[in-house]
Amino acid sequence: MRHIYSCPLRWSDMDAFGHVNNVVFLRYLEEARIDFMFRLAPGDGSPSFSGGSVVARHEIDYVRPLVHRHKPVTIESWVTKIGAASLTIAYEIKDPDVTYVRASTIVVPFDLEAQRPRRISAEERMFLEEYMDDGMTAAA
Numbered sequence: 593m594r595h596i597y598s599c600p601l602r603w604s605d606m607d608a609f610g611h612v613n614n615v616v617f618l619r620y621l622e623e624a625r626i627d628f629m630f631r632l633a634p635g636d637g638s639p640s641f642s643g644g645s646v647v648a649r650h651e652i653d654y655v656r657p658l659v660h661r662h663k664p665v666t667i668e669s670w671v672t673k674i675g676a677a678s679l680t681i682a683y684e685i686k687d688p689d690v691t692y693v694r695a696s697t698i699v700v701p702f703d704l705e706a707q708r709p710r711r712i713s714a715e716e717r718m719f720l721e722e723y724m725d726d727g728m729t730a731a732a
Contacts, residue, residue, distance in 0.1 A: 593670070593722055593723055594670040594723065594725060595624070595628040595668070595670065595723060596668055597624040597628070597666070597667040597668075597669065598664040598665075598666060598667075599664050599665050599666070599667050601660050601662075601664065603660060605660065606660050609657075610659055610660070611658055611659045612658040612659070612692075614652075614654060617654070617685065617693050618650060620665070620685060620693075621650070621652075621683055621685075621697060623667075624667040624669050625669065625681060628681070628723075641701070644703065645699050645701050645702050646699070646709075647697055647698070647699060647700075648678065648698040648699070649697065649698040650695065650696075651695060651697075652693060652694075652695040653693065653695065654693055655691050655692055655693060655694060656691070656692050658685070665692070666685070666686055666687065666688075667685050667686075668683065668684045668686065669682070670682055670723050670724070670725035671724050671725070672696065672724070672725070674712065674717060674720050674721065674724070676711055677709050677710065677711050677712060678700045678709075679699050680697070680699075681696065681697050681699060682694075682695070682696045682725075683696070683697075701713075701716070
C-alpha cells in the first residue's frame with residue numbers, strides 16, 4: 593500500500609527558468625512524509641512518531657521539470673526498509689502519466705528528551721509494515 597498526498601504548488605516554488613526549483617522538492621517530500629508519519633500514525637493519542645525523528649539521508653532523481661500550475665501534484669510514499677532504529681521511505685512526485693521525481697529518505701526515530709536515536713516501537717513497525725512496497729524502489 594502507498595500513502596497518497598496531494599501537494600499544492602506555490603508561485604514562490606518557481607526558479608528563474610519557470611519550473612519548480614530543485615530545493616523545493618525537498619520541502620514537498622517533507623510535507624508528504626509528515627502527513628504520512630504523523631497524521632496517519634496509528635490510534636488517536638498514540639505516541640508513535642510523536643517523539644521526534646531526524647533525516648539521516650535524502651536521495652533524489654530529477655526525472656522531468658515541473659512547471660507551476662493550479663492543480664496539485666501527487667506524491668506517493670511507501671516504505672522500502674524497516675531496521676531496528678531506522679526506516680527508508682521512497683517517493684514518486686507525479687501526475688497520472690508523468691513522473692517528475694523519484695526519491696528516498698532514511699529516517700531515524702529520535703528521543704528528543706534524551707537527544708539520541710531510539711528504536712522503532714512495535715506499534716510503529718506494525719504501521720510501517722502496512723506501507724511496505726518492494727515492487728518498485730525510488731532512488732537507490
